[in-house]
Amino acid sequence: MLIIVGPCVIESEKVVMQTAEHIKRLSEEFTDFEFVFKSSFDKANRSSHRSFRGPGLEAGLRVLQRVKEEFGLKITTDVHETWQVKPTAEVVDIVQIPAFLCRQTDLILEAGRSGKPVNVKKGQFLAPWDAKNIVEKLKFAGAVDYHITERGVSFGYNNLVVDFRSLVIMREFTKVIFDATHSVQLPGGAGDRSAGQREFVLPLIRAATAVGVDGLFMETHPDPDKALSDGPNMIPLSQLREVLETVQRILSAVPSTSRG
Template sequence: MDKFTVIAGPCVIENEDVCFEVADTLVKLQEKYTDIRFIFKSSYDKANRSSVHSFRGKGIEYGLKVLEKVKKNFGLPVLTDIHESDQAEPVAEVVDIIQIPAFLCRQTDLLLSAARTGKEINVKKGQFLAPWDTKNIVEKLQFGGAKKFYLTERGVSFGYNNLVVDFRSLPIMRQYAPVIFDATHSVQLPGGKGSSSGGQREFVYPLAKAAISVGVDGLFFETHPDPDRALSDGPNQIPLSEFPSIIENLLSLREFLLEKGI
């Protein structure tokens, strides 16, 4: 990975206004931290919501139009996820990075279809997967012709409705590919509210600090202007108003560790 990377955005594309507000914040951070790569992330469809009645998004056509506007109006690279192999090509026409969701990280056809687009690929490590098993994911991507790809740690299932982070996974996975730490999904409580997931956003910052200290190539956050009213993953998203100071502190910690050679 050429630059330390920060991937951030609202969980799902609700409307243009929310996406544009987040993108504007990222642009200002990009102008301040020119040696860091900021990427806008949001999903056009959340295909694995807890309830059939939950908001999934407005679909691929609307979602790609919004992502295209973010890319054009704000000059940010954009990332979104795919859930089916036939989505890879149309998504690749718009986005810079294709993401493979955690629950689908072992789906061979999905990985190969993403790899064949020639785009950068970010694969979320499944909550059920050992870190050393990500080597097989990398082999599939390479078999498909992918040249630039990342692995993202997002917590491991620990009993029911709970995730924990095993920080040993970060150096293990970095043997195979650059590693992103997903600080917001790592504090998710999957299905913890019955028909939706809960979350403990108060732990996002401590876990991100720990990941920086252990060593990663980037960070992933979901952030929203009003998380408590967000239509997906609100409990683990960071309020957008707090995001710049969180990033500033984390990047300061990273710079300190680099200066000290730690």
């Protein structure tokens, strides 16, 4: 099972390296999982222009390259524009498309042509069967490998819910990742920023693992309450081991949930 994990945004090199070091230690213990370190160089869809966005492409990729070199972890990060794909693909192992951009054809095609695997977050507005169109675009572009990530669907204003049927539906035509932390986000729920319900992350992980997915996406931080982006829905780094142990136990009880 793929485990995509890391801080929401590159808020400092210190936080990134501290988190990556912890994840590296866990990767040496939980050898049944394939770990991919994730952090964004730019959060281009923040609720407010006053919100922290990140260090930008060049500085952010330097930090991610350091993670790769020092800890040997695979890397992924978001791209928001077509021109960002080429330099990003030179550093990362998986190119990621944010949920709000999952229907941006030019961006998806460019990512598909990058020669790297692509992970597309399914938009909060998209039905699971409509994600097949994303897969067709990636295939057309010659993508070498791809996943679609479920991250909840809009349920009224400032609220997301997870329809676990979508995991089954999308697995009929692609590999599926479940995003446990963005699924508990309350978009715009704090006025000029998003809120979240961190207490539901582990229950949703348990459910998705039992239903069957090819990977889990979760954001983590040494001190989420002080994080500069998505703190209310991130997992404290100290609790990550418990999460992985839970996933491991479920997979051992229901081995057919993983494609292998």
